[in-house]
Amino acid sequence: MESISPAGRGAARNRRRLSRAIRESLREMSMQISLLNHQVRGHLELKGADLECLDLIQRHGPLSPSELARRAGLHAATVTGILDRLERGGWISRERDPSDRRAVVVQAARARLAEVLHLYAGMNSAMDQICAGYADHELELLADFLRRTADAGAAAAQQLAES
Numbered sequence: 001m002e003s004i005s006p007a008g009r010g011a012a013r014n015r016r017r018l019s020r021a022i023r024e025s026l027r028e029m030s031m032q033i034s035l036l037n038h039q040v041r042g043h044l045e046l047k048g049a050d051l052e053c054l055d056l057i058q059r060h061g062p063l064s065p066s067e068l069a070r071r072a073g074l075h076a077a078t079v080t081g082i083l084d085r086l087e088r089g090g091w092i093s094r095e096r097d098p099s100d101r102r103a104v105v106v107q108a109a110r111a112r113l114a115e116v117l118h119l120y121a122g123m124n125s126a127m128d129q130i131c132a133g134y135a136d137h138e139l140e141l142l143a144d145f146l147r148r149t150a151d152a153g154a155a156a157a158q159q160l161a162e163s
Helices: 006-044 050-060 065-072 076-088 110-119 121-132 136-162
Strands: 092-097 100-108
Touching: 006 050, 006 110, 050 065, 050 076, 050 100, 050 110, 065 076, 065 100, 076 092, 100 110, 110 121
Parallel strands: none
Antiparallel strands: 092 100
16 A cells, blocks of 8 residues: 655645635625625615626626526526616616517616616726736636636536425
C-alpha cells in the first residue's frame, strides 16, 4: 500500500480548507445579496418573489407565464398573482404572442427598469471596481466558476423539487 507523504497530506488539507473557505464565502455572498434584494424590494414596494420574476422577465423575456413559472421554480398560480401585481405596478405588460395569437407573453416595461438599476448602482459600481483589480484571464476563470456554481445550484434545486 502506498502511503501519502506529509507534503501530500498538507496539500490535501490546504485544498479542503480552501474549498471550505469558498463555500463559506458563497454562503455569505448569497446572504448579502438576499439582504440587498430585500432592501430593493422595499424601496420598490414589491413583494416576495416579485423582484426575482421581474429580473427573469427582463433578462429572458418576453416569456410565457408557464416559462416564467418554470424558470422561477414556482407554481403557475403563484406566478399569476405575481404577474397581476407587477402589471398593476406598471412593471410588466402582457401581450399576445406574435407567433401564437392564443398565447400570452410577458415583457418588462423598460420605463420602470431605470428605477431598479438605480437601486443596484452602488453594488454595480463596487463590482466594477473589484473586477478592475483582476486580469482578463482571472475574470474568465471567475466567470466560469460562478457559472458552473450557478448550474450546480440549479441542478440541486431541480433534484430537490423532484424528490
